[in-house]
Amino acid sequence: MLNFSDRLFDTIKKKNSVLVAGIDTSIENIPDYFIKKYYDKDKNETENLKYILFEYNRRIIDAIEENIVGVKFQAAFFEQYSYHGVEVLHKLILYAKNKKLIVIFDGKRNDISSSAKGYSNAYIGETVVFDKKIKFFDCDAITVNPYIGEDGIKPFVEDCERYKKGLFVLVKTSNPSSKDFQDLSIDSKYLFEKVAEKVHEWGAGCKGKYGYSDIGAVVGATQPDAAKLVRSILPDSFLLIPGVGVQGGKVEDLKYFLDKNKLGIIVNSSRDIIYAYKNHIHSDFEKSSFIASKNLKESINNAIA
Numbered sequence: 001m002l003n004f005s006d007r008l009f010d011t012i013k014k015k016n017s018v019l020v021a022g023i024d025t026s027i028e029n030i031p032d033y034f035i036k037k038y039y040d041k042d043k044n045e046t047e048n049l050k051y052i053l054f055e056y057n058r059r060i061i062d063a064i065e066e067n068i069v070g071v072k073f074q075a076a077f078f079e080q081y082s083y084h085g086v087e088v089l090h091k092l093i094l095y096a097k098n099k100k101l102i103v104i105f106d107g108k109r110n111d112i113s114s115s116a117k118g119y120s121n122a123y124i125g126e127t128v129v130f131d132k133k134i135k136f137f138d139c140d141a142i143t144v145n146p147y148i149g150e151d152g153i154k155p156f157v158e159d160c161e162r163y164k165k166g167l168f169v170l171v172k173t174s175n176p177s178s179k180d181f182q183d184l185s186i187d188s189k190y191l192f193e194k195v196a197e198k199v200h201e202w203g204a205g206c207k208g209k210y211g212y213s214d215i216g217a218v219v220g221a222t223q224p225d226a227a228k229l230v231r232s233i234l235p236d237s238f239l240l241i242p243g244v245g246v247q248g249g250k251v252e253d254l255k256y257f258l259d260k261n262k263l264g265i266i267v268n269s270s271r272d273i274i275y276a277y278k279n280h281i282h283s284d285f286e287k288s289s290f291i292a293s294k295n296l297k298e299s300i301n302n303a304i305a
């Protein structure tokens with residue numbers, strides 16, 4: 001199997017898209033007409049929940065697949081429905097993988113190394129079950145929080161090497177409060193620069209044939225100044241960029257995130273795609289999401305050309 005960064009690179013080229021759709025769906029945001037159509041009075045709440053949550057997201061993925069390089073599943077939106085939601089997440093991950101989309105699990109996980117290994121087993125590695133090893137979620141990549149330090153990151157990095165998977169380490173997040181800790185100054189550098197230096201170190205041992213590291217960084221679209229600094233520290237890492245649209249990040253600023261080959265980025269958009277029907281683009285939610293993802297893909301491509 002190819003390294004994660006190679007699979008990502010090849011899929012970007014094949015799809016001519018760096019757009020990742022964020023699957024962040026809550027039941028209350030699914031159109032009423034869809035719920036009315038599929039809600040079955042003879043079934044209980046959780047059976048309806050599972051059916052409708054899966055079916056809505058499945059149809060969105062079908063509608064937009066030609067415009068996207070991959071999908072990012074945000075754990076919170078599934079975990080809010082307990083194991084019912086996690087079951088749907090598992091089904092959707094399989095569904096997206098079968099479509100050869102790059103699948104990112106956005107759990108922002110981490111802990112001490114023994115616990116980190118458990119997360120890594122679940123999402124990018126394999127778990128020992130009696131005398132078998134099972135790849136349970138088997139995503140292509142996972143987002144991790146670096147706050148716990150190197151020993152918490154190492155189990156993920158080792159599994160990236162072992163199973164040809166990818167990691168996106170939070171470096172400079174898109175939210176306004178990212179400045180609270182990430183912008184603290186240490187040895188006349190921002191803390192996020194120090195984290196980026198570590199990401200560079202962690203990625204040194206896992207590079208693909210195109211020269212990109214499998215260990216990437218999350219940098220919010222709302223942070224173009226930080227992006228310039230991060231890019232100078234991480235010349236050969238993919239940057240996962242959330243925060244365009246609703247959060248105020250601008251497509252025109254994406255040029256500051258690019259590497260010297262005008263590549264090396266993937267751009268996430270969640271609400272603007274999955275709830276595009278709210279903007280009355282089209283009376284049909286699938287067509288709305290298709291149009292929104294196509295427009296965003298094209299405007300990103302123009303901005304980074």
Ligand SMILES: O=C(O)c1cc(=O)[nH]c(=O)n1[C@@H]1O[C@H](COP(=O)(O)O)[C@@H](O)[C@H]1O
Pocket residue numbers: 022024074106143172173174175218219220242243244245246247268269270271272
């Ligand atoms: O790691 C992330 O994906 C992430 C990091 C970050 O700095 N900011 C951020 O918004 N995200 C995620 O990206 C998505 C953004 O959603 P929208 O603002 O609806 O496009 C959500 O799933 C967030 O959890």
